[in-house]
Amino acid sequence: MEKLCKIFGKQIWQSPKTYICFKLMIMQSIKQYVEQHKQRLLDELFELLRFPSVSADPKYKPDVLKAADYVAQKLRDAGADKVEVCQTDGYPIVYGEKIVDALKPTVLVYGHYDVQPPDPLELWNTPPFEPTIRDGKIYARGACDDKGQFYMHIKAFELMMQNGGLPANIKFMIEGEEEVGSSNLGIFVKANKEKLRADVVLISDTSMISMENPSLETGLRGLSYLEVEITGPNRDLHSGVYGGAVANPATILAKMIASLHDENNHVTIPGFYDEVIDLTPEERKALDNAPYDEDEYKKDLGVDALWGEKGYSTFERTGTRPTLEVNGIWGGYIGQGAKTVLPSKASAKISMRLVPNQGSDKITQLFTDHFTKIAPACVKVKVTPHHGGEPVVTPTDSIAYKAAQKAITESFGKEPIPTRGGGSIPIVALFEAELGIKTVLMGFGLDSDALHSPNEKYDIFNYYKGIETIPLFHKYFAELSGKG
Ligand code: BES
Ligand code: MN
Numbered sequence: 001m002e003k004l005c006k007i008f009g010k011q012i013w014q015s016p017k018t019y020i021c022f023k024l025m026i027m028q029s030i031k032q033y034v035e036q037h038k039q040r041l042l043d044e045l046f047e048l049l050r051f052p053s054v055s056a057d058p059k060y061k062p063d064v065l066k067a068a069d070y071v072a073q074k075l076r077d078a079g080a081d082k083v084e085v086c087q088t089d090g091y092p093i094v095y096g097e098k099i100v101d102a103l104k105p106t107v108l109v110y111g112h113y114d115v116q117p118p119d120p121l122e123l124w125n126t127p128p129f130e131p132t133i134r135d136g137k138i139y140a141r142g143a144c145d146d147k148g149q150f151y152m153h154i155k156a157f158e159l160m161m162q163n164g165g166l167p168a169n170i171k172f173m174i175e176g177e178e179e180v181g182s183s184n185l186g187i188f189v190k191a192n193k194e195k196l197r198a199d200v201v202l203i204s205d206t207s208m209i210s211m212e213n214p215s216l217e218t219g220l221r222g223l224s225y226l227e228v229e230i231t232g233p234n235r236d237l238h239s240g241v242y243g244g245a246v247a248n249p250a251t252i253l254a255k256m257i258a259s260l261h262d263e264n265n266h267v268t269i270p271g272f273y274d275e276v277i278d279l280t281p282e283e284r285k286a287l288d289n290a291p292y293d294e295d296e297y298k299k300d301l302g303v304d305a306l307w308g309e310k311g312y313s314t315f316e317r318t319g320t321r322p323t324l325e326v327n328g329i330w331g332g333y334i335g336q337g338a339k340t341v342l343p344s345k346a347s348a349k350i351s352m353r354l355v356p357n358q359g360s361d362k363i364t365q366l367f368t369d370h371f372t373k374i375a376p377a378c379v380k381v382k383v384t385p386h387h388g389g390e391p392v393v394t395p396t397d398s399i400a401y402k403a404a405q406k407a408i409t410e411s412f413g414k415e416p417i418p419t420r421g422g423g424s425i426p427i428v429a430l431f432e433a434e435l436g437i438k439t440v441l442m443g444f445g446l447d448s449d450a451l452h453s454p455n456e457k458y459d460i461f462n463y464y465k466g467i468e469t470i471p472l473f474h475k476y477f478a479e480l481s482g483k484g
């Protein structure tokens with residue numbers, strides 16, 4: 001039986017017998033393109049990495065804007081239409097699209113061109129915004145999160161455009177405020193539902209287990225982030241003159257924070273676990289199948305022992321259970337030398353990672369009520385909520401997931417293992433709620449790539465591998481949709 005087959009827009013008659021041979025040909029032409037252009041593909045990413053596009057710190061504003069313009073120009077160069085740097089009340093959203101056929105499915109690619117602050121600078125071996133290759137890895141802030149990863153999609157798009165055209169329509173939405181909570185993207189999405197209409201959202205902003213064990217994340221945790229401030233006396237006091245008679249806010253804060261976990265490392269906030277959906281034994285077993293080397297894990301982090309909620313494995317703790325972390329804690333004198341002082345105030349930044357079916361607003365409220373209640377009468381408490389985000393689980397029975405599975409199996413030679421990610425991309429839940437579109441998380445990073453840490457890196461191999469895998473996703477997504 002003969003059937004009509006298309007490779008990136010080209011139509012070729014083929015028989016099932018020659019199908020395998022054909023798949024090889026496609027892979028070969030993809031690899032050839034990457035090989036031919038490998039230096040330029042790297043140079044362009046390096047140029048993007050040189051913009052210190054730190055969204056959290058206003059001093060970088062001109063650089064964040066320059067990064068947006070660069071992304072827009074690269075989309076135009078690759079062949080996108082309607083490229084626009086869409087203004088918001090914060091940093092702009094770069095949009096671009098290529099609609100080849102209204103009857104074909106549409107893939108909406110999301111990514112972010114902003115990065116986390118590079119601090120502490122003294123811990124970087126080479127400057128964070130001067131990308132450097134060592135041992136086959138690109139060291140730079142944003143190398144993995146998310147410049148190196150979203151840029152693969154622009155280059156994969158270029159590759160398809162140069163090799164017969166697109167198997168599916170494509171839309172790009174690259175934002176500049178992911179690392180600070182995406183508040184303006186939410187507004188943009190609500191106001192542009194038609195423009196953003198698509199069949200699937202495709203994101204490369206998560207991790208794989210390893211290059212030998214490719215995986216696909218099928219969930220992200222939600223987030224509830226707040227700041228607490230404990231106030232004792234109305235001014236810093238001499239710790240000898242008053243110490244012993246007046247409560248020390250730093251001591252009180254430390255005690256209050258310590259009480260938020262019990263001896264089994266469960267969070268003690270009443271109602272915290274009420275909405276959590278326990279995994280089925282089958283789901284737990286599937287997660288258990290993911291290869292995990294505890295010694296390697298500990299070695300990478302430089303810890304002698306792990307810590308976590310009793311009764312759960314490491315992957316369960318990071319992917320399927322809610323947690324509470326202190327992100328920063330301060331108060332009193334932290335300068336050079338010693339100063340004998342009983343501080344007036346002490347503060348902490350606290351975040352909670354959430355899992356289905358917890359709600360960010362509700363958890364923020366539970367925390368606020370509890371934290372206020374446990375404070376002794378000798379201090380005052382102020383709780384200020386920051387950003388939040390809802391948890392998501394992405395389907396594993398969808399056409400898009402199957403397309404990702406096929407694409408990875410073909411390019412890695414091994415079927416991807418489904419895992420649950422511990423991080424958060426708050427906008428994913430919003431895509432589903434506002435646009436009714438589910439997401440595929442096809443990340444090519446590694447947890448050990450030091451995202452948000454000094455010496456962030458991304459393996460050049462992963463970068464090229466991503467560029468090679470993405471066109472296969474588009475091809476299979478179109479094919480499996482029955483619209484290819
Ligand atoms: N790309 C990460 C999220 C991530 C990393 C998910 C690795 C899964 C695996 C993203 O840029 C990020 O850092 N998100 C923040 C949340 C945001 C509201 C600041 C996070 O998870 O802390
Ligand atoms: Mn990211």
Ligand code: MN
Nearest residue numbers: 116145179451
């Ligand atoms: Mn990040």
